[in-house]
Amino acid sequence: MPELAWLQTHVDAKLIRFYVIPPMGWIGCEHDSFVRLAGPGVTPRHCKIWRDPDGYHLRNLAGGHRTLINGKPVHEALLCAGDEIRIGPIRLLFRQIEKAVPGKEASSARGQSSASESAGLVGGRGL
Numbered sequence: 001m002p003e004l005a006w007l008q009t010h011v012d013a014k015l016i017r018f019y020v021i022p023p024m025g026w027i028g029c030e031h032d033s034f035v036r037l038a039g040p041g042v043t044p045r046h047c048k049i050w051r052d053p054d055g056y057h058l059r060n061l062a063g064g065h066r067t068l069i070n071g072k073p074v075h076e077a078l079l080c081a082g083d084e085i086r087i088g089p090i091r092l093l094f095r096q097i098e099k100a101v102p103g104k105e106a107s108s109a110r111g112q113s114s115a116s117e118s119a120g121l122v123g124g125r126g127l
Contacts, residue, residue: 003096003097003098004019004096004097005019005020005051005056005079005094005095005096005097006018006019006020006094006095006096007020007027007035007049007085007092007093007094007095008092008093008095009090009091009092009093018034018035018092020034020049020051020056021034022050022051023050023051024048024049024050024051025048025049025050026045026046026047026048027046027047027048027049027087027092028042028043028044028045028046028047028061028062028087029042029043029044029046030044030045033045034049035092037087037088037090039088039089039090040088040089041065041066041087041088041089042065042087042088042090043061043062043063043065045061045062046060046061046062046065046067046087046088047059047060047061047062047067047087048061049079054078055078055079055096056078056079056094056096057076057077057078057079058074058076058077058079058085059075059076060073060074060075060076065088067085067086067087068084068085068086068087069083069084069085069086070083070084071084071086079094079096080094081094081095081096082094082095
C-alpha cells in the first residue's frame with residue numbers, strides 16, 4: 001500500500017504539491033476542496049480522491065464534465081504513480097511512494113515528466 005501520495009503541478013515555473021491525506025478529499029472549485037481549481041469545465045466538486053487497502057482511487061462527480069486520466073475519460077479509477085489527471089484545462093500529476101520493504105528499495109513515481117499549466121490553480125493544502 002502506498003505510504004505517501006500527492007498531486008503536483010507547475011504554476012509560473014514553481015512546483016506545487018498537494019499531499020493526499022486519507023481518508024478522502026474533494027477536487028474542484030468549491031471553497032472547501034482539498035485542491036481548489038478554477039477554469040472552464042471545473043465544477044464545485046469535480047471529483048474525489050480516497051485511499052483504501054488497494055491504493056488511491058479517483059471518481060468523477062462532475063456529471064457532464066469529464067475527468068481524464070492519461071488522456072482517457074474515466075468515471076472511477078485506481079491511480080498509479082505517474083498518472084496525469086486532467087480537470088478542465090488543469091493537469092495534475094499523481095505521485096506516490098510505497099512503504100519500504102526490508103531488502104527492497106522503496107519505489108517512487110514512474111517517469112519524471114511534469115505537468116505545467118499556469119491557468120486555473122486557486123489553492124489547496126499544498127506545500
